[in-house]
Amino acid sequence: MREVASHQNELIRLTDRPGTDDAPGHEGRTGGRSVRVRVLGRHAPGSLLGHDWLDCEITVTADGVRGHFVALVTGRQLRRWEVALDRLDRHEAVRWLDEEHGPELRIEPGRPGGVWVTVSDAEESGVTLRVVLSPAPGWPDEQRALLKRVRDAYPSEVVEVAPGVHAWRGQQDSRTPTTDG
Template sequence: MDTSSTVELIRFGDESQHLSVVVLGRHTPGVLNLHDILRAEIIVETGIGTLRLATTIASSDVDDWERALDLLADDEPVSWLGDRCPEIEIGPGDGTGFWRATVSDPAQSGVIVQIPITIDEADSHSRLEDLRRAYPSEVVATSPGAYQWRSPR
């Protein structure tokens, strides 16, 4: 069993209305080809309820999130986890100075939720580094379908 703590990778918005992505632990700790895949939950809190969607995050997704943060810093819209469901899209809002986050899960729940958010760039990068410290990549693919531990376990 994975005993690592949860890490909130994403937190946009305020206490009453926000989008967060919480990493719950490794998907299958100790299984070489699945060890670095993380279990996560996308949470959208609104005034009318809370949406929770289970997902997984691979090492490449973490790298993609870092690139997404760079794009957001340049006021560019982003899509994350878009190659599978659920997907998070973040883009400029309606001119009010806020951004909007859209979470969609068409394949499983059929839900689409959009909320206004604020983005704290420094906090976002700090959360990314917290995740990397808590769940460092410990497996390397040596060739397609072949894996080994990065360092002796």
């Protein structure tokens, strides 16, 4: 059960590429627009239920506005983020963390090279923040590298050996089939 300093664990880092504010039509922007998802740590370290879940903070920064949202990210949601990155490569819109409770992240293609990023916390706070970003070329690949670092820092250590029955990876009965938890 290895932990890494939380300030190093960005799962998502979407930012304007350098020089975006100097582009035509961007007068009045003060720069620094970004959407970041940072892993704060394991949700319930040492507990079979919740050990592999990650407490995260979503931060949206745009022109003097800063919003923070709390999110719980599971292994299934990490796999969904990986699939979402493939869709983003094809310039398709994606929704992530679109569960019943907690914030939702939507990314939609915008003007050439740009994306609309919306974080909505309708259930908890009723707050929705939307920013237009012009990320650097190849930004989905950067997100894949961040996802890999998070998975390396917080490896899955719990398996579901039967519906609703969990065990530490490597300690389950070798005769019991395992699934990813």
